[in-house]
Amino acid sequence: MRRKEIILFMTTGTGINSDNSDEGDKQLAKKLYSTINKIYPNKVVFFASNISKQTIPYIEELFKKDNDEFISGEDYEIVTVEAIDDFSSCFEIFESKILQYDYMDDKDYQIIMDYTSGTKTMSAAMACCGMFYLKDLVSVGGDRRNGQVSAGTEIINYQNLYKIYDKFALMRTRRNFNSHRFMPCIDILNYIVDLNIHKDSFLNLCKAYYYWDNMAFEHAYNHLKEVDTKAMEFVEIRKRTEDEPEGTGQYC
Secondary structure: OOOOOOOOOOOOOOOOOOHHHHOOOOOHHHHHHHHHHOOOOOOOOOEOOOHHHHHHHHHHHHHHHOOOOOOOOOOEEEEOOOOOOOOOHHHHHHHHHHHHHOOOOHHHHHHHHOOOOOHHHHHHHHHHHHHHHEEEEEEHHHHHOOOOOOOOOEEEEEEEHHHHHOOOHHHHHHHHHHOOOHHHHHHHOOOOOOOHHHHHHHHHHHHHHHHOOOOHHHHHHHHHHHOOOOOOOHHHHHHHEEEEOOOOOOOO
């Protein structure tokens, strides 16, 4: 099987050095360079302001020192972010590049999104965008005794978002339940993997209402008995089923 081409999205900030801004940019360039070498993408997309673009030439220099090339337009591209503190604007810029690589090119890419650098708004927007489009999210950790990750100690942290996706699944389940669409609830719940979610009780509740709607009352009762009403999520259901045994399908 042919390996997917990896596209690395990186938010790009400026180096922090009160005495020498160039030195700060060089230090940041080393960290970005380290991340690029660890992930080893086919192409890097830098999202940078007009000011933070000045970090990227230092990355080129680091490649040259290692007898390698880092060519603009071939190995990397720069996407300018004007409104670096506007969440919606940042999100739309990241989204447009995802759509470009997902739908406007014949190749099958794996997009990895590193939201470590840049403004807090840029980082938050990239993390949300990556989560929304089910992309791999990474951040860079390491020795932070001086407040920042020290060069040479960088560790790539891949973020596991299954709990977040499961919570979104629960939100969709609640909307479908309260619209009396019980079978879609069952389909969605079957994909939940978080063991902290009372998946079996949710499934039994939805099946109980599904069978009740189809007048299979014995099946409905058998599933309703399996709902753990001691769990916090089902306290309201327990109270209402005690007061109104027939229910109305509005309690999930």
